[in-house]
Amino acid sequence: MQLPTPVFDANASAGGGKDLGDLPEWDLTDLYASPDAPELKRDMDWLEEACEKFAADYEGKLADLTAEEMLDCVLRHETIDMVTGRIMSFAGLRYYQQTTDPERAKFLSDCQDKITTYSTPLVFFSLELNRIPDEKLDALFEANADLARYKPIFDRLRLMRPHQLSDELERFLHDQSVVGATAWNKLFDEWIAGLEFTVDGEVHGIEGTLNYLTEQDRSKREAAARELARVFAENLGLFARVHNTLAKEKEIEDRWRNMPTPQYGRHLANQVEPEVVEALRDAVVKAYPKLSHRYYELKRKWLGLDTLQVWDRNAPLPMEEQRTVDWPTARGMVMDAYSGFDPKMAELAEPFFDKGWIDAAVKPGKAPGAFAHPTVTDVHPYVMLNYLGKPRDVMTLAHELGHGVHQRLAAGQGELLSSTPLTLAETASVFGEMLTFRKLLDEAKDDAEKKVLLAGKVEDMINTVVRQIAFYDFECKLHDARARGELTPDDINALWMSVQAESLGPAFEFMDGYETFWAYIPHFVHSPFYVYAYAFGDGLVNALYAVYQEGDPGFQEKYFEMLKAGGSKHHKELLAPFGLDATDSAFWDKGLSMISGMIDELEAMEA
Template sequence: MEKMAWNIESEYPSYNSSEFAADFELVSQKVALLEKRVAQISSELSSTLDNGKDLSGALVDQLQAIVIDAEEAGVLAWNMGTYLNCVLSVDSTDEGAKAKRSELSALSSRSSQAFVPVDNFIIRCSEKTLMALLAHPLVAPSEFLWRHSRKLRETVLSNNEEALLEAVSTPGLRAWGELYTTLSGTMKCHMKFADRTETVGLAHASALIRNQDPEVRRVAWESIQEAWNGQKETAASILNSISGWRHEVNKKRSYSKQVHFLDTALQQTRIEKDTLEAMLTACYDNVHESRKAATLMAKVMGKSALDPWDLLAQSPVSGGKKERSYDEALVLIENSFRQIDPKMGEFVKMMADNRWIEARVLPTKRNGAYCTGFPKKREPRVFMTFMGSNSDISTLAHELGHAFHSWVMRDLPRKQTYYPMTLAETASIFAEAVLHDVLIEEASTKEEKIEFAWGEIEGATSFLLNIPARFDFEKSFYEQRAKRALSADELSKLTDDAWTKWYGPTLSQNDKMFWASKLHFAMAGTSFYNFPYTFGYLFSMSIYARRKDLGANFMQTYIDILRDTGRMSAEDLVQKHLGEDIRKPEFWKKSIQVINQKVNAFEKLAF
């Protein structure tokens, strides 16, 4: 268990330590100074904008100093926030960590409020003033982010209004997301077997959905359904409150042009509306082929249709070992990555040796898996619950892919490392593809090949059916939420409709409580936390398919793509490195064809 516990003590011994207190005090001082310095020049900034003038030399110097100090304070606050999130992910009941996070949130909110006049000024200032600000070497790396933000100049509110929104978002918007995290972290699932009842945490029950035994999967799924049904009104209130908040903010921002509820998600993911529509069009044009993957899964299980607890199941055909130990999983992933490049394999070994991975099964552990990082030292961390299934091994490879992405960017200016979700999934899904292909290639028996190829068709159903269904549900929800709040039963109906549209007859029943059980819908900081996964899946498949053509140049091209993800739009990135236009369905259809070939290969292998 010790080697499966991550080492975060290298960052702070505890949130009560002198090291943590010192960083907190330093951020407090920097925020107080930031408030004072911005207040001194805010009227001059407003006057400059109102009169259509350029910023004077002295004010440029002051503004540059403020921007640099604000970034330093932000890094420290982010570092402490990461630490507290890590603590609470392992033990969601830690009241001390919750209290400290609340204090840090209030401090971060003060910093954001203080910076509003500067932010608004940079978004609205003249090109000449912008270039003067970017002349400082420590400010220059912010150019792409600033230019991207300047696209919002027609929707930015006044300084006072923006500051007020930031002030009330912590006890308002973000509080709903924290309520969901607390609810899911403390929820108990009563698994009712024929001869016994076992009570486990939600994370544990969710991990058992991947179990080899279909009875365990069914009981685990039903226990999760029962648990969320008991909290469905609370869950519905959370989603209604988060989406209602966003609708009201969009109304306020629509003073010169209409702000659509998808606009923020497109801005955050750095893609254009045409790109999203092209990708979804390509997916739906292929829906019958994608359903074939689900049908094949059911056929291998001896069923006419999948049950909802089968969607993440391991292969029923096994080449031998049912589960693997944590050490075995790490060796599998390391060896797989080495076949792409030795540096990737060494990276996995380093992550394991440094104990930068949290994989334990714990009763109060948060559900899900993620990759995070400490910005002070540029060190990544991976979080998951590992129970030995092939799906767990894929998840571990996925999160290590994320970590590798941040690792190859660690020498870049921080402002050039903030990549969007669409591009964030590139390295993670690429890592899964590497693992699956190596395992299939090295398998010695037909049964082993089927077992390892199972992950390929499971991925096709997840990214080409489940994720689009999530998007359709959320889009329908936001359309109706603009008129009124929806009941829990209405949310279940929207989920049912979306799943029927995408899965069709391939399921015995739809997971109508998915709207409640899926964390992504209740994330306060990000709306539409869904389509970027399909984007990353198809984009990574496009990159992976070019391995043979690029030959010895592949790894360098791959790393170049990863390093550019924080300083380019998705459209420009793909055009630069692959020479393709992702606003056209044709780009996505080529990637989907690669996946269809994998599904067809599985069919020939299994039947």
């Protein structure tokens, strides 16, 4: 059992400012009251016994079960997953609140070790299921409608059938995981959280330092960028070791599993065809000139510069008012946008603010970025932010609440079917951002404010689509190169730079030291090839929002039904009610044309 993988979102960034109001903190008591709570010990003891009994009852017998017996087996497995998820969610969320706290790190590791040991007897389950002939399983589904509801789980497991190892090797990989990728992930998290950067005589963590890159004062942006480069360079050996080890570990396991490409396992997990991802990737790369290249040329002119430096990429526009959005205002902005779409959406989001489901403040040792973690289906999600009041932080709030609403709706599917593939997991979050943006745009008091809002949205979409596809290309190159041998820090730097100029365009120059900026991106460490899910989600939502704007009858109801489906349906089935199909190459062009259209509007304002 892995600790909950945080979904560190693409545009999450801390803002600046004080007097933000009463920022909420997590109340984790809905999971457990404390690390020494008797309920936690009870659940841990139950889990050990339940795993042993499950194996005793079912190992070597799955092929002979009746439909009713198979249903009981699946339900017992689901309960084990629920208890495991509750424990690891509690341990993981406590850890992310303060990754530098040795006690929290130890507690997480101890939980991880125990659950890995307890769950080893369960490894047989998927292996045996995949040895049952398709026709026999199909007959069980036909015989019992309650069992048939779980067919998507069986289908997902069977995707791995060609890549399944021997029972003994699968058990070894399961046991070894706590000192493999999981351990390297923790090292990365703790190291990043412990880094210190000095800007203008003040010491900051990585969140506060990245925040300076969105300051009006260009000298502060430059100072922060150079300080980031200095500290990354000092720690580059460790980051290179983390990436070398994880990429090699993945290459070894992929080779044993006969995975055709390093990306293939992610595609299987996302239930998306490799050709769909490549169609998305190719469409975005082809669109670089009409998207990022064109926009950044506009921004270069607005800033009055001959060339843009990397510290200008997320700079505010000269006409943009320096503004700090306090927490109550941010809450009101997002909730108004949600309720304007449908009051039900606001009702689902409301408890996050009032019941301790959000941890918003920037604190020493806290994990950087933002995420929404669904925990287990009989509790509720938790949202983590690093909120310091920039307008972009409001969009991050809208984004994470979208995840939270999606996770609450999908919880009705139960523990095994609620988890949404990454390609669709970004749908509600990006849609929530779009609703908030459109409401603010409609309420803009003049063309200058509209221009700032449009430019900000275009930048976010470029960060979500162009930047993430460039990240995907970097990862593809990294894993391909690592398969041929150890990579020095300079090797990885060169791979990083090979995608930057292509994606950002000729308006940019790149300072010495920018070549190290791959080092702090958590996605490369936690979830290899995750990043294309952002571009997938943004393109999907742009196409979906176009259908909404066209006045599609019953859109809201169909939208909620899509979110409720969780992981129970394929993306083709989920998008069909909206007349959309991600396997159609024109689908991606439709999504990208929305970004291009916004840049058209910005160019027209210059005329």
